[in-house]
Amino acid sequence: MPPDRWIGGLILALMLWAMPGSGSAAEPPAPSGVLSKSSLTAEDLLAALGPPFEAILDRVDPDLALISRDGRSFVLADLWRLSRSHEGGDVREDGWARMAHALISTHLGQRFWVYPTSDAPDRYGRIRAHILFETPEGNSLWINAALLKQGLARAFPLDLPPDITRALYEAEDSARADHRTLWSAPAFAPMKAHDLMNDGSIGGGDFAIVTGRVFQATKVGGTLYLNFTADWRQDFTIRLNWPVRRQWPVAERTAAFWRGKELEVRGVMEPMNGLMITPISPAQIKILASPLADEEQDHGSKKSPAQMAPGILETKAGSKTD
Template sequence: MTGAVALLVSLSAVPAPLHAAESTAAPDYRQSTSARRCADRTAISFPVRSITDSENVLLDDGREYNIGILTAGLDDEAARSALQDLVGGRSISIFSPQKGEPIGVDRYGRLRGDAMVPATRGKERFSLQESLVARGLARVTFDRPLVCSLQALLKAEEEARRRKLGHWASGLFSVLDANDAAAVAAHIGQFAIVEGQLRRTSKSRKGLYLNFGRNWRSDVTIFVPARLLNPRQTKSQRGGRRPGGLTAPPFSKKAGNTISNLGLKLRALPRLRARGWLDHRAGPMIEIHNLEQIEKLH
């Protein structure tokens, strides 16, 4: 990974903090953005039989529902208690990823997707995911089925972090210094949110590398696969087989391969925040699967 590249990159702007009144109570999300954005999606109501753990709910028909956000662990008693308080003995409406599509199911057979819960008073609903994140008991992972609530969840997480609610106060949740590779390396194999000053970038046929140090062999790196840099590539251009059995190059090195939502030139080397599962590849690395996993900080 040598040399910076002149490449335009699409990075999500950091969500603006909510201007809620200062208190220890979590915000009320009955009038949530998620509820409005899910209005045109297919939804099915399921009575809740019991709470399996801090991230899974057993439904009355015997199927399991996974909430799609990360708590401090399946044995997180605070999150489990909050989940019990929010949905215990009630019904939840699970929404499909897109209009007209069925409810999402993961590889374990668990239902996935945004969930709305009937409010205690009146007919208004609130988002299960937003409620847990707003209490500081869960983090946003950019799970694809949660299409209604991603931006609302980021705002709720930012506010909970700013106000040090829940696990943000206890230290179970934290933002790691991406410029301190040794500290980040202690969390290999875990989900992490890292933040720091970008030091250099490099590009290969596989994708783009965003490095938070001068030495790529040991620094913290965010890897953006080529398929995200050039989403309009055909299957063969992403490395599939062409007629005759020839393998197409997965990523052209031409400067035209860009993603330019913000038109940010990486030579400006901004401060970034990124989230995902930490792996060890030379140094600590997060491979992203959704561009919104990277936020540009102001």
């Protein structure tokens, strides 16, 4: 066996040994990132996406596209994957991306179930989906959540049922709490909104996770702008366009609802009056249940009981009219 494959196999074996719930249970274990409802399995959660179809894994491309034996291509939905070196990732990120590739490649030749999140393939002809593998031991492995739990990807949920969104975030939160893999690197840590005014290291096109307390919220036409300091021309901004706002209950579409809220938002940075993220799904924003660091008190907001309200992810379907 070539030395590089031997080393890669050793690394992967150590990863799998460290994965929670990797024992040979008699019944399929709850998937990585499943809700705290212990009775829920991956199949229970993913059933909300509709009936799956089967395929056999033939190969895994460097961009983590899964190719089935019949030639179909699948990409893991609702994740922001790590970059290889030729895509702009540094040596460390490239190594973690290779680990994610190796983890999926352990299932070559195995049957898997595909839960598509869209009826149409993307512009590259790939089907975006959640993938459930049947392991040789007869267990089920939700590979999307497994990558998050190992710190080998970041959650980027779009139009999903709330329970699946919550499960993905819980899987990521586990890796973040343990500083696992990518979360051990300061470069991947969530950034504070008020620090971005003077941070030249983040540019347009970069994926980022940002936390902060909303200082002012302004509605312009159908768009709501959330700013984190008094200087909206230079600070970090969240832009909530109407197609996203309308998915929340009426009370949560107003500027007053968002003032003083402590948020975590994720997405692609845009250079516009400072830096801006424009979510394309409500799931990209979480209302934090606990206060942020006291240093943010200097940026103009006061605590209110509303700041302790449940996060947006727990919002039930509401009226679609404004």
